[in-house]
Amino acid sequence: MKATRILLSACILLPVGVALTQTSCGTKTASGSTCVAPAPAPAAKAAPACASTMFATYKQAGFDAVNAQIVKLATQTSLVPAIGDSFQTDIVAASTARQTEFTTNLEDFLIVAFGGPNNYTGPSMVNAHAGLNITSAQYDAFITQVVVPALTTVGVASSDISNCFAPVVTDANFKAQFVTCQ
Ligand code: HEM
Known part of the structure; x- marks a missing residue:
């Protein structure tokens, strides 16, 4: 898998202006991968204060439920x-x-992102998503069709979704860690 990831991530190094087909964007398995690097993200905004209180509000059980839904x-x-x-x-298979x-x-x-204890031992978001050719539209779909419905399904208050959860994951600088393809 590592070799595949290195091969696919090479697409982001292609110079801007080179005519490319974008059929492989968001497609992990396409051969001859080509994609165009997105524009640099604007400066990060500060996360809302309430983001850091979400773990205290919903606790381990709340995050267990949200994560299972995601x-x-x-x-x-x-x-x-x-x-x-x-x-x-990468996951189902x-x-x-x-x-x-x-x-x-x-x-x-x-849990770390929303104010809980730091037990995260996985890869950085840039490394975890390198070579997956995720587009901005796919990222937005992930937030609106996966994350928000997961939060809603387990009973997170809509005001908390809008005011505390959403600003963290929709911040352009945060998003830029995942999106490598236009
Ligand atoms: C379109 C959007 C996204 C796609 C398609 C996606 C896909 C993936 C895939 C396939 C992996 C496993 C990579 C591997 O093979 O090692 C992964 C890892 C991970 N993703 Fe995402 N992801 C997306 C967005 C997000 C977002 C928004 C978050 C967090 C808010 C997130 C958090 C993580 C974490 C923590 C890992 C590391 C877990 C691990 O690999 O053990 N992802 N993602």
């Missing part, structure tokens, strides 16, 4: 290609041990 939705084939096919190729590692890492990451 994983369930993200791995639904019906969301391909809205969010790309990388969950299918992976061993049970790897699926458990991914699920644990995702939850630990969310």
Whole structure:
């Protein structure tokens, strides 16, 4: 998998202005991968103060429930290609041990991002998503069709979704860690 990732991530090094087809953007498995690097993200905004209180509000059980919903939705084939096919190729097709590692890492990451204890031992977001060719539209679809429905399903208050959860994951600088393809 590492070799594939290195090969695919080479696309972001291509010079701007070179005529490229973009058919492989958001597609983990395409051969001859080509994509165009997105524009640099604007400066990060400060996270709202309430973001750091979300773990205290919803506690471990709340994050367990949200995380389970995110994983369930993200791995639904019906969301391909809205969010790309990388969950299918990298997670659904992976061993049970790897699926458990991914699920644990995702939850630990969310817990840190929203004010909980730091138990995250996974890769950086840039490294975890390098070579997946995620587009801006796919990222936005992930937030609106996976993350927000997951929060809503487990009963997170809509005011908390809008005011505390959403600003963190929609911040352009945060998003830029994931999006490598226009
Ligand atoms: C379109 C959007 C996204 C796609 C397609 C995507 C896909 C993936 C995939 C396939 C992996 C596993 C990479 C590997 O093979 O090692 C991964 C890792 C990870 N993703 Fe995402 N991701 C997206 C957005 C997000 C967002 C918004 C977050 C957090 C708010 C996130 C958090 C993580 C974390 C913590 C990992 C590391 C877990 C691990 O690999 O063990 N991802 N992502």
